[in-house]
Amino acid sequence: MAPGFQLPDQNGNTVSLAQFAGKHVVLYFYPKDDTPGCTTEACDFRDESSALTKAGAVVLGVSPDDTKRHQKFAAKFNLPFSLLADTEHEAAEAYGVWGEKTNYGRTFMGITRTTFLIDPQGKVKRVWPKVKVAGHVKEVLAALGGEEPAPAKKALAKKAPASRR
Template identity: 75%
Template sequence: MPQAGDAAPGFSLPDQDGNTLTLSQFAGKNVVLYFYPKDDTPGCTVEACNFRDEHSALEAAGAVVLGVSADSTARHRKFATKFDLPFPLLADTEHTLCEAYGAWGEKSLYGRKFLGIIRSTFLIGPDGKVKQVWPKVKVDGHVAEVLAALGAKAGASSAPVKKASTKKAAAKKAPAGKVARPAAPAVKKAPVAKKTGARSARTKQASAVKKPVSRSAVKKTGRKPR
């Protein structure tokens, strides 16, 4: 693995658009060459999006970002399109560049050992020499470390995220110059009794009083109808 002060190994590899990129074409600029295991996997996606979010700050610091993995150009293109990545992804399908930078080696996962890309980053200076090496990258805070090495500060990705409840509360504030008044409580109207029900009740009472007594009832009781 190259160390600070060593000449950076050159390369000539295609990016996601099929363009062949070389280290020499970036002479006079800082190059952030970062190696990652695989496209569209959790850690690699977070790392790529962090570089994307700070891309303007990295460019302002005079740096070019280049991602490298063993994925094909087609997979790179799909990954870059999905997450709107503004920098090239080099397809090192034969992992020759990974080996040149010592980013290819034995890894272990759940007790299983295998060969693969070791997440690492190299900052190459304008003179083509390695300025700084991050051999075993931890994704969280890594882009801020790269910016610090370039003498720049993190921008978009380091900004605090406002809570949604705060935004909603701000949206409900009354416009300037106007005093919000509390809304008057709603007055409930008493239910109005249906006239039809009252009339039907009186009709039933009247019919009960005026109903004539039958003759059979008179014979049984001996009373005359009123």
């Protein structure tokens, strides 16, 4: 069984894995809001949200960022799914994605970008460790048996369109 969790989302609501019983859950762990790779990944999930929903899946993003940072990130990129604040890295540790990382010779603790596909019975169906962002959402859709995603866009992540006055 997938480890359970209760974490606040960007709106301060408590979200638990148990509330999605009977649905596929795409649980993706990412290092930090509003950084290049994490933004691209979130926007790719956003762009395929209707195909993911059609395939019977709920998307949940998890990072160590707090709810205020998540709220800004979700609003900036018009993300239609919950971003969960794992500030104490309890869920990341339970899923085995929190650990020592090295970047430019500096060693630190953080999240390894990983996605879990959890089936409607709460079992881990598939794991994508050390995710490479390009093409990742397409792989997740294929694992769900969903339709092919929309053609890749040339531009990287885009801000949500400004509302007209």
